[in-house]
Amino acid sequence: MLDICLLGTAGMMPLPNRALTSLVTRFNGSMIMIDCGEGTQVSLKKKGISSKPIDFILFTHFHADHISGLPGLLLTMGNAERVENVTMVGPKGLQKTVEALRVIAPELPFEIKYIELSENYEELKLGDYRIEAFKVHHNVTCYGYTINIDRSGRFDAERAKAADIPLKFWNRLQKGETIEEDGKTYTPDMVLGPARRGLKVTYCTDTRPCKAIETYAKDADLAILEGMYAEPEKLEKAKQYKHMTFYEAANIAKNACVKEMWLTHYSPSLIHAEQYMDKVKEIFPNAILSKDGREVTLYYDEE
Amino acid sequence: MLDICLLGTAGMMPLPNRALTSLVTRFNGSMIMIDCGEGTQVSLKKKGISSKPIDFILFTHFHADHISGLPGLLLTMGNAERVENVTMVGPKGLQKTVEALRVIAPELPFEIKYIELSENYEELKLGDYRIEAFKVHHNVTCYGYTINIDRSGRFDAERAKAADIPLKFWNRLQKGETIEEDGKTYTPDMVLGPARRGLKVTYCTDTRPCKAIETYAKDADLAILEGMYAEPEKLEKAKQYKHMTFYEAANIAKNACVKEMWLTHYSPSLIHAEQYMDKVKEIFPNAILSKDGREVTLYYDEE
Numbered sequence: 001m002l003d004i005c006l007l008g009t010a011g012m013m014p015l016p017n018r019a020l021t022s023l024v025t026r027f028n029g030s031m032i033m034i035d036c037g038e039g040t041q042v043s044l045k046k047k048g049i050s051s052k053p054i055d056f057i058l059f060t061h062f063h064a065d066h067i068s069g070l071p072g073l074l075l076t077m078g079n080a081e082r083v084e085n086v087t088m089v090g091p092k093g094l095q096k097t098v099e100a101l102r103v104i105a106p107e108l109p110f111e112i113k114y115i116e117l118s119e120n121y122e123e124l125k126l127g128d129y130r131i132e133a134f135k136v137h138h139n140v141t142c143y144g145y146t147i148n149i150d151r152s153g154r155f156d157a158e159r160a161k162a163a164d165i166p167l168k169f170w171n172r173l174q175k176g177e178t179i180e181e182d183g184k185t186y187t188p189d190m191v192l193g194p195a196r197r198g199l200k201v202t203y204c205t206d207t208r209p210c211k212a213i214e215t216y217a218k219d220a221d222l223a224i225l226e227g228m229y230a231e232p233e234k235l236e237k238a239k240q241y242k243h244m245t246f247y248e249a250a251n252i253a254k255n256a257c258v259k260e261m262w263l264t265h266y267s268p269s270l271i272h273a274e275q276y277m278d279k280v281k282e283i284f285p286n287a288i289l290s291k292d293g294r295e296v297t298l299y300y301d302e303e
Numbered sequence: 304m305l306d307i308c309l310l311g312t313a314g315m316m317p318l319p320n321r322a323l324t325s326l327v328t329r330f331n332g333s334m335i336m337i338d339c340g341e342g343t344q345v346s347l348k349k350k351g352i353s354s355k356p357i358d359f360i361l362f363t364h365f366h367a368d369h370i371s372g373l374p375g376l377l378l379t380m381g382n383a384e385r386v387e388n389v390t391m392v393g394p395k396g397l398q399k400t401v402e403a404l405r406v407i408a409p410e411l412p413f414e415i416k417y418i419e420l421s422e423n424y425e426e427l428k429l430g431d432y433r434i435e436a437f438k439v440h441h442n443v444t445c446y447g448y449t450i451n452i453d454r455s456g457r458f459d460a461e462r463a464k465a466a467d468i469p470l471k472f473w474n475r476l477q478k479g480e481t482i483e484e485d486g487k488t489y490t491p492d493m494v495l496g497p498a499r500r501g502l503k504v505t506y507c508t509d510t511r512p513c514k515a516i517e518t519y520a521k522d523a524d525l526a527i528l529e530g531m532y533a534e535p536e537k538l539e540k541a542k543q544y545k546h547m548t549f550y551e552a553a554n555i556a557k558n559a560c561v562k563e564m565w566l567t568h569y570s571p572s573l574i575h576a577e578q579y580m581d582k583v584k585e586i587f588p589n590a591i592l593s594k595d596g597r598e599v600t601l602y603y604d605e606e
Contacts, residue, residue, distance in 0.1 A: 012382075013344065013375065013378070013379050013382070014342070014344065014345050014375070015345065015348060016345055016348050016349045037375075038341055038342060038344070038345075038371075038372060038374075038375040039317070039341060039342045039345060041316065041317065041341070042317050042318065042319055042341075042342060045318060045319050046319045062406075062407060063407070064374050064375055064378050064407040064408055065375075067407055068341075068371075068374050068375050068407055069341060071341075071367050071371050072316065072317070072340075072341040072367055072368075072371050075316070075367055076316050079315075079316070096406070097406050097407065100403045100404070100406035101403070101404065101406065101407070103365075103399075103400050103403035103404065104365060104366070104367040104370055104371055104400065104404070105367055
């Protein structure tokens with residue numbers, strides 16, 4: 001199971017009752033955070049989520065509302081006595097930006113590893129997570145992320161017996177390992193059925209609509225997409241500042257055939273967002289107007 | 304009148320219901336902020352205080368809980384279309400630290416001026432404020448600040464008439480100007496009585512008790528002092544990390560003969576602080592356990 005928590009839903013600046021947009025996921029005890037604006041560590045505490053198991057911090061881009069909370073978070077993780085490496089992922093310039101911010105967080109009991117993205121599309125294996133990073137269309141380089149939990153095929157004990165595979169190797173083969181012993185090679189495909197559907201969550205803020213989002217959110221369990229503006233007359237503003245409206249996000253969700261779509265990253269000017277949801281749901285019925293701290297646990301399909 | 308608002312009362316890290324310690328003052332439409340940790344701009348919004356009129360930002364020191372909210376605040380001031388200079392004051396290294404943090408706030412519609420402190424005591428004239436900065440005793444260089452609003456003597460119209468001072472100069476002389484015309488020199492002391500008592504507020508966090516605090520808080524209307532620990536058995540910890548207990552702050556308030564003392568900058572571990580206040584008030588009766596957003600307006604003495 002994959003736990004998802006959208007810590008905040010604000011764009012541009014934090015408000016008293018709307019924290020900046022940041023996502024955390026937990027799978028097998030390992031956490032990813034995507035974006036960390038000012039106050040994100042407070043949002044974590046409000047939800048009772050420890051920052052200590054955050055192994056990976058992904059940044060869409062380096063506008064302050066997506067990274068200004070990082071020094072405080074790192075210090076709090078340090079105070080919690082984390083000693084394991086933290087891996088950060090983001091556009092080119094990541095290390096320079098983070099190291100500059102660390103002027104106020106110079107001493108940490110853990111190391112930071114950096115992965116800087118430069119291609120339009122990159123796939124990364126981070127622990128049990130398979131991450132797809134794809135460039136979107138903002139006024140600075142900005143990436144969307146798809147978090148995949150892959151699921152191997154069902155173990156076929158009959159085939160394993162028929163192929164005379166020693167019992168002691170079954171578990172390792174099931175986990176995807178290739179084993180060599182006494183001149184023989186045992187591969188997972190000898191005992192596993194076809195890969196089963198895993199879990200897939202796409203997160204995307206600060207962009208105009210673009211094909212890449214539809215492509216990499218295809219059939220996702222959940223797409224978390226920015227809806228900076230809800231008022232139809234703000235489309236021009238959305239185009240000018242390279243953001244999306246609720247309706248544009250809904251169209252992406254529809255075209256990508258995702259199961260559910262959460263709106264987030266609302267403009268500070270947006271107050272009564274509920275009144276626009278009927279129109280949004282006409283485009284994509286499973287659209288949800290996220291509130292801070294919205295969470296869900298995703299499970300594998302039953303078969 | 305001088306408006307004072309203590310935006311937050313937390314030390315070390317922000318908590319869901321306890322924002323980081325930061326002070327704002329307002330006099331004649333011009334604001335000072337002392338310290339700006341993560342979330343300070345949210346604390347301002349909670350109190351309905353605009354960040355736009357902040358002309359001066361003073362830093363006690365550069366630990367993250369005192370400065371990490373700066374990039375976000377600056378961007379928000381920029382979004383409010385502030386164009387007037389902002390003057391920052393702090394220990395040596397101020398400009399380097401702020402410029403590093405500005406990696407995520409590079410473009411602002413106003414200029415930043417820096418005043419770096421290096422002496423044990425420095426006096427600065429910032430607009431209508433007279434600031435006394437004094438070095439305190441923390442594990443890095445750290446300053447306390449006293450904000451003074453000076454008040455000139457009463458205007459004596461009889462003396463002005465007797466000295467044959469033209470009516471058109473009265474107002475300028477009252478404001479402290481020296482005027483020369485037709486070979487004659489008119490000075491304020493020709494028309495003003497002795498300076499009257501003004502207003503005085505001292506702010507001091509992150510320090511062991513030291514003589515300087517007592518000296519520069521002497522007879523203040525208000526002293527806002529850190530009380531990192533309340534539990535008497537944490538005195539050793541206070542000594543180790545160079546902080547103060549409630550009782551040490553109360554003794555300073557007593558020795559400095561301040562009118563009122565507010566405790567702030569509480570450790571995240573401190574929950575039921577109220578239960579320690581009887582003991583604190585035995586030392587200094589006008590001690591107040593501040594809560595986030597505590598405010599007061601100070602007026603000149605009636606005469």
